[in-house]
Amino acid sequence: MRVLVTGGAGFIGSHLSETLLNQGHDVLCLDNFFTGSKDNIWHLMDNKRFELIRHDVTQPILLEVDQIYHFACPASPVHYQYNPVKTIKTNVMGTINMLGLAKRVRARVMQASTSEVYGDPKVHPQKEDYWGHVNPIGVRSCYDEGKRVAETLMMDYHRQNKVDIKIIRIFNTYGPRMALNDGRVVSNFIVQALKNEDITIYGDGSQTRSFQYIDDLIEATIRMMETDNFIGPVNIGNPNEFTILELAQKVIELTGSRSKIVHKPLPSDDPTQRQPDISLARKKLGWEPKVSLEAGLKRTIAYFEHVLSSKGSDVVKLV
Numbered sequence: 001m002r003v004l005v006t007g008g009a010g011f012i013g014s015h016l017s018e019t020l021l022n023q024g025h026d027v028l029c030l031d032n033f034f035t036g037s038k039d040n041i042w043h044l045m046d047n048k049r050f051e052l053i054r055h056d057v058t059q060p061i062l063l064e065v066d067q068i069y070h071f072a073c074p075a076s077p078v079h080y081q082y083n084p085v086k087t088i089k090t091n092v093m094g095t096i097n098m099l100g101l102a103k104r105v106r107a108r109v110m111q112a113s114t115s116e117v118y119g120d121p122k123v124h125p126q127k128e129d130y131w132g133h134v135n136p137i138g139v140r141s142c143y144d145e146g147k148r149v150a151e152t153l154m155m156d157y158h159r160q161n162k163v164d165i166k167i168i169r170i171f172n173t174y175g176p177r178m179a180l181n182d183g184r185v186v187s188n189f190i191v192q193a194l195k196n197e198d199i200t201i202y203g204d205g206s207q208t209r210s211f212q213y214i215d216d217l218i219e220a221t222i223r224m225m226e227t228d229n230f231i232g233p234v235n236i237g238n239p240n241e242f243t244i245l246e247l248a249q250k251v252i253e254l255t256g257s258r259s260k261i262v263h264k265p266l267p268s269d270d271p272t273q274r275q276p277d278i279s280l281a282r283k284k285l286g287w288e289p290k291v292s293l294e295a296g297l298k299r300t301i302a303y304f305e306h307v308l309s310s311k312g313s314d315v316v317k318l319v
């Protein structure tokens with residue numbers, strides 16, 4: 001099949017592109033390189049079935065494809081809050097453009113949605129039928145509400161135009177190829193620990209997240225795309241929940257770092273708890289995550305050790 005991956009030079013998109021190529025598909029990787037990097041896809045460039053398109057999803061594009069994985073959008077709070085209006089445009093206009101493309105060429109299209117649609121959840125763990133608790137005017141809403149509108153657009157194109165859609169709600173995912181300056185918690189803590197710099201916990205560290213290793217996400221994502229008669233939304237995440245303080249301690253232990261923990265102010269609207277209920281994914285996709293936090297952190301630490309020691313563009317080949 002000919003498969004379009006938007007955000008294909010990003011953390012998740014590059015793993016997705018690589019796996020799809022390995023499965024024998026033609027991959028069109030589309031990215032505007034806001035947070036993505038050619039380093040992430042350098043090792044795919046000489047594959048004849050791989051094509052790189054520099055393009056911004058807020059602009060329409062004409063392509064002939066069978067499937068679209070729509071992953072283009074900055075995912076780290078630091079980056080999506082850098083230009084919040086652009087983040088909303090990416091989520092709204094980008095999703096309309098991808099749905100228009102899917103409608104025209106009758107492609108199946110998947111939206112990378114997020115646990116952020118649940119906001120600061122009052123129901124725990126979160127199931128797909130929970131409508132969420134999102135501040136519509138806060139600093140995170142360009143992303144949270146942007147993704148909620150994107151889900152609405154997917155459903156309306158499906159009901160109105162019979163577009164073949166899929167919605168996955170991804171929970172915090174980490175792994176190799178996160179950018180050094182990504183700003184999300186796992187990469188921040190690992191980079192700080194490896195440099196023996198202070199580890200910055202925002203707030204008291206009692207807030208929780210459930211961390212999923214990238215390989216588990218990629219497996220579930222492709223399974224979802226290949227499943228008929230199920231459009232989602234479906235939660236994709238690892239239900240093992242940790243406090244941010246526990247994560248910091250685990251990273252210090254696994255790196256043998258001399259770093260000290262310091263506390264910084266908690267950003268506004270930072271969710272206090274987050275854990276996916278993955279019964280639906282278990283039932284519909286026959287999937288559950290396999291990689292423990294410790295195993296995933298070890299692989300990610302090895303990646304960042306290599307990036308920090310070489311800063312070479314060949315790093316991705318080692319993953």
Ligand code: NAD
Pocket residue numbers: 006007008009010011012013030031032033034035036037055056057058070071072073074075076090094112113114115169170171172173174
């Ligand atoms: P990332 O920042 O590494 O990747 C995003 C990619 O999209 C980058 O390559 C960036 O350059 C590209 N991009 C951004 N705006 C674009 C635009 N207007 N046009 C074209 N390309 C654009 O982040 P990621 O973690 O790989 O996230 C990928 C997707 O998965 C995002 O849609 C994100 O919302 C979603 N997601 C990720 C997580 C997670 O924990 N990693 C959780 C929930 C949802």
Ligand code: UDP
Pocket residue numbers: 076077172183184185186188189200201202203207209244266267270271
């Ligand atoms: N966080 C932290 N230190 C950091 C980066 C993040 O304590 O250097 C906290 C952040 O406040 C949040 C959690 O870690 O409570 C997860 O943050 P991240 O940006 O990774 O993702 P989120 O789930 O908030 O979108």
